[in-house]
Amino acid sequence: MHENSPLMKNTSDNNRKNSQRRDLLIAFCTVALTYFLSIILDPAEHFMEWAEPLEHGQIDELPFVFLAAAIVAIWFSSRRMRELSIEIATRREAEKKAHESLIRFQTLFEEGLSGNFIADRYGNLVICNQAFRIMSGMAVRGEDQFNIASALGSEWQAIARDPSPSAYLDFPELILERPDKGVWVVMARFRQVLSETAEIQEIHGYFTDITEQYLAEKELSQLFVENRALAGHAMQAQEEERCRLAREIHDDVGQYLTAIRLDAATIPNIDDRVSASVYLERIAKHAEYIQIAIKRIIRRLRPAALDAHGLVEAIQQLVHDWCKQNPEIDCSMNLDESCNRLPETISIVIFRIIQEALTNISRHAQAHHVDIYLKNKDQGLFVRIKDDGLGIQSSSATPNSFGLTGMRERIESLHGSFVLASRPNAGVTITAIIPFNHSRECKYVENTVG
Structure with a gap:
C-alpha cells in the first residue's frame, strides 16, 4: 500500500x-x-x-x-x-x-508479539494475526479455521455465556488444547463486544504465549522435588555408610587392637623368650590383619589406583573386581589412555558413574555383556556404558531412581550432559559428555563418607 x-x-x-x-x-x-x-x-x-x-x-x-x-x-x-x-x-x-x-x-x-483475534460467541475465528496463527499451530498446518471454544473447553462457556460487568476478562494462566495435542499455555485478556440488544456479538482476545515459562517452572518444580529426595537419600546413605564403617572398625580393627593390647601387656610378665616370641608373632599377625582391613576401608572410600596410576587403571581395576563378583557377565572396555591426565574432579566423577552403572547392571539388568567406552574428543570427554539386559521396565530401576539421579547430578555439576536410553529387553545405554572448558569451574566435591 x-x-x-x-x-x-x-x-x-x-x-x-x-x-x-x-x-x-x-x-x-x-x-x-x-x-x-x-x-x-x-x-x-x-x-x-x-x-x-x-x-x-x-x-x-x-x-x-x-x-x-x-x-x-x-x-x-x-x-x-x-x-x-x-x-x-x-x-x-x-x-x-x-x-x-x-x-x-x-x-x-x-x-505484534501477542496473539490477537476476533471470534464470534460460538468461538469461530473471524480474524487473527500471524502471532496467533503461530501460537495455535495454524501456520504450521496451513489452516485458516480454528475454534477457540474447542481449545478452551469450559472456560469459553464462562467467557461467552453472559455479558461481563467489567470491560475486560483477564486470566493469568490458561491451558489450551491445540489440534496437534501440543502444550499451549497463555496469559489472556478477553473483551466482549455487545450488540444494540446488549447481547454478546463478538469477543476480542489477546494472548501472550507463556508455554516455555510454564514448562520451565514445571521442570524446576520437578527438579526441586527430586533434589530434595536425593538430598534425603544422600543423608540416609551417609548414615548407613558411617554405621557400616563403625561396625567394621569395631568388629575387625577394634577386636584385633584389643588383642594386641592384651598381648603387649602380657609380654613383660613372661621370662621365656620362646613364649614371648609367640606373643610377638601373634601381635604381628594382628597388625597385618588390621592393615588389610584399613586398606579395604580406604579403597571403598576412595580408589587407591586413581591416585597412584590414573583413571584408566582405576577403571580397569574396578571392572576386574566387578567381574570376579559377576563371572556370568562379560565386560569389554575401550579406554583412551590420554584420560589419565584428566583433572581430579572429572576423574572422580567418571569413576563413580561407571561404578554406579556396574552396580545397577549387577542388581537389575540380568545382562550377559557390558561395554564401557571412554574417549577424549574435541567437544569434551565422552563416556558410554551399554548392556544387553532387560532394560528399564520395573519400579526398581526407573529413570527417577536415586542412583540414576545421582549420576545425572554428578555430570551436571561439571556442566555436562547426561542421556539415558532404554527399551524393554534391549538393555540400557548411558551416555555422558563433559566439556573441558568448564572443568576448572566445577563445584563437585567427592563425599568420602557417603
Whole structure:
C-alpha cells in the first residue's frame, strides 16, 4: 500500500489536468462557433428588427441584461469551484490520514508479539494475526479455521455465556488444547463486544504465549522435588555408610587392637623368650590383619589406583573386581589412555558413574555383556556404558531412581550432559559428555563418607 500511494496520487493529478484542458477546449470551441454563427446568421440585426415595434418596453436592453447575468453566473461558478477545490483537498487529506491510520493499525495488529483475534460467541475465528496463527499451530498446518471454544473447553462457556460487568476478562494462566495435542499455555485478556440488544456479538482476545515459562517452572518444580529426595537419600546413605564403617572398625580393627593390647601387656610378665616370641608373632599377625582391613576401608572410600596410576587403571581395576563378583557377565572396555591426565574432579566423577552403572547392571539388568567406552574428543570427554539386559521396565530401576539421579547430578555439576536410553529387553545405554572448558569451574566435591 505504501508503494502504490504516490502512483495513485500522480494518476489523479494527471486526470484532473486533462479534464481542465478538455473543459477549456470545449469553452473555446463554443465561443468560436457562436461567433461564426453570428457572422453568418446575423442574429443581432434580426433581433433589432423584431424588437423595434416594442421599443417602449426597452427590449433592446436585454442583451446587456443577459451579459450581466452571465458575468454574475461566471463569478458565482468560479467561487463555487474554489469552494469545491478546498472541499476536495480537505477530503483527500482526510482520506490520506485515514489510509495512514489503517496501515498503522494493520501493522500493529499483524506484527505484534501477542496473539490477537476476533471470534464470534460460538468461538469461530473471524480474524487473527500471524502471532496467533503461530501460537495455535495454524501456520504450521496451513489452516485458516480454528475454534477457540474447542481449545478452551469450559472456560469459553464462562467467557461467552453472559455479558461481563467489567470491560475486560483477564486470566493469568490458561491451558489450551491445540489440534496437534501440543502444550499451549497463555496469559489472556478477553473483551466482549455487545450488540444494540446488549447481547454478546463478538469477543476480542489477546494472548501472550507463556508455554516455555510454564514448562520451565514445571521442570524446576520437578527438579526441586527430586533434589530434595536425593538430598534425603544422600543423608540416609551417609548414615548407613558411617554405621557400616563403625561396625567394621569395631568388629575387625577394634577386636584385633584389643588383642594386641592384651598381648603387649602380657609380654613383660613372661621370662621365656620362646613364649614371648609367640606373643610377638601373634601381635604381628594382628597388625597385618588390621592393615588389610584399613586398606579395604580406604579403597571403598576412595580408589587407591586413581591416585597412584590414573583413571584408566582405576577403571580397569574396578571392572576386574566387578567381574570376579559377576563371572556370568562379560565386560569389554575401550579406554583412551590420554584420560589419565584428566583433572581430579572429572576423574572422580567418571569413576563413580561407571561404578554406579556396574552396580545397577549387577542388581537389575540380568545382562550377559557390558561395554564401557571412554574417549577424549574435541567437544569434551565422552563416556558410554551399554548392556544387553532387560532394560528399564520395573519400579526398581526407573529413570527417577536415586542412583540414576545421582549420576545425572554428578555430570551436571561439571556442566555436562547426561542421556539415558532404554527399551524393554534391549538393555540400557548411558551416555555422558563433559566439556573441558568448564572443568576448572566445577563445584563437585567427592563425599568420602557417603
